[in-house]
Amino acid sequence: MGVPDPSRLSAALAAVSSERIAARVRELAAIGGSSDGGVSRLGLTKEEQAAREMVASWLIPLGFKREQDAACNLFCSAGPSPRVLIGSHLDSVPDGGRYDGSLGVVTAVEVAEAAHAARLALPLEIVAWSAEEGARYRAGHFGSAATFGQLPPDVGDRELRDGNLVKDAIRDLIGRAPDLAGCRRPITDFIGYLELHIEQGPRLASQGLPVGVVTGIVGMTRATLLFTGRADHSGTTPMDARSDALAAAAECVLAVERVGRESGGQLVGTVGELRVFPGSANVVPGGCRLTIEVRSLSDATQAEAYGRILELTMALCDQRGIRCAVEVVDRIPATAMSQLIVAAIEESCARLGVPAMRLSSGAGHDAQNVVTAGVQGGMVFVRSTEGSHNPKEHADAEDAAAGTRIVLSVADAIARLGARR
Numbered sequence: 001m002g003v004p005d006p007s008r009l010s011a012a013l014a015a016v017s018s019e020r021i022a023a024r025v026r027e028l029a030a031i032g033g034s035s036d037g038g039v040s041r042l043g044l045t046k047e048e049q050a051a052r053e054m055v056a057s058w059l060i061p062l063g064f065k066r067e068q069d070a071a072c073n074l075f076c077s078a079g080p081s082p083r084v085l086i087g088s089h090l091d092s093v094p095d096g097g098r099y100d101g102s103l104g105v106v107t108a109v110e111v112a113e114a115a116h117a118a119r120l121a122l123p124l125e126i127v128a129w130s131a132e133e134g135a136r137y138r139a140g141h142f143g144s145a146a147t148f149g150q151l152p153p154d155v156g157d158r159e160l161r162d163g164n165l166v167k168d169a170i171r172d173l174i175g176r177a178p179d180l181a182g183c184r185r186p187i188t189d190f191i192g193y194l195e196l197h198i199e200q201g202p203r204l205a206s207q208g209l210p211v212g213v214v215t216g217i218v219g220m221t222r223a224t225l226l227f228t229g230r231a232d233h234s235g236t237t238p239m240d241a242r243s244d245a246l247a248a249a250a251e252c253v254l255a256v257e258r259v260g261r262e263s264g265g266q267l268v269g270t271v272g273e274l275r276v277f278p279g280s281a282n283v284v285p286g287g288c289r290l291t292i293e294v295r296s297l298s299d300a301t302q303a304e305a306y307g308r309i310l311e312l313t314m315a316l317c318d319q320r321g322i323r324c325a326v327e328v329v330d331r332i333p334a335t336a337m338s339q340l341i342v343a344a345i346e347e348s349c350a351r352l353g354v355p356a357m358r359l360s361s362g363a364g365h366d367a368q369n370v371v372t373a374g375v376q377g378g379m380v381f382v383r384s385t386e387g388s389h390n391p392k393e394h395a396d397a398e399d400a401a402a403g404t405r406i407v408l409s410v411a412d413a414i415a416r417l418g419a420r421r
């Protein structure tokens, strides 16, 4: 280690196979797969476990040692510690696609395949984070939070969406009571972290670029607003005698949209959940609960927008005589990727002749937990089409192979830096 070997790296880059990537994406998609090409493979289920077994079965023949921790994360390692950590997640949303997460794990395995074929000495740890999507366990990024000590202490006793406890679901999968606090690993185990992921947005496709260099992941505030008015008979209550909670909530929905639109692309705001009480055609709504979500790469912009939305909403509620109670349910700061890795990714793109652009991620990723913990980390986005979190999401194997070569060459570069440390 430590001595650059350009011929071995070139041979490894040449060994990256788009056919193998495509075949393995197909193989994984069969686990929890549906007839429309989509995947339902929720976190902390036996389908997710079967996907991990498949990934381990690809790496063990290359000389990798397999370990699974109590949070169900799969780590497969080769070479001396510290190592370059590469991977993504294997769970999906219900009726999701076959590329979100899986492509990052398949291409991480491809980095291992290529290094192995070229006998390139690269200390690697391939990871499949568990339960990234938060589809069964309510919060996302479960596995990476466990590795970096970011889970709440009582997490084992928390309920999954289906009513089971987290600790029971895990015991069913790994056959032992989980010690989740014991999953924590020191950041000195890792030279750096790389994650390839589909973009899940239209920017790369619209620019005709195969690959994006992620500069940061947006932060988010999510809050629940409860509007309380007065339920009344819809036929007998005149329009000027109503306290309609839904009408006030509707003004809030439009305020969220307006603040987002007026930001000039600096933030996005969404109301994605709304319930009306009592919820009957012949009753003026007495209550309404909705969730507002604001995301931005700038925490200051996000805080300002969130404040503005509440201000507008409260003023409208005052005018209408509606009470509004606000509860912040989640607040995640924006995460900048490591400058060193961003620069190394751009350098690799230039050296390999892969056209790329810098972009931010509007979706959350495990990389947030890794970088927040203090590991130098970065992400490579691959162009995707047909949206994401649906069966039609798509990424070309050639684009994925280009992204894999970038991850491989950055891994090689930071491994040599790490060895010099």
Ligand SMILES: [Zn+2]
Pocket (backbone or CB within 6 Å): 089, 100, 101, 132, 197
């Ligand atoms: Zn994902």
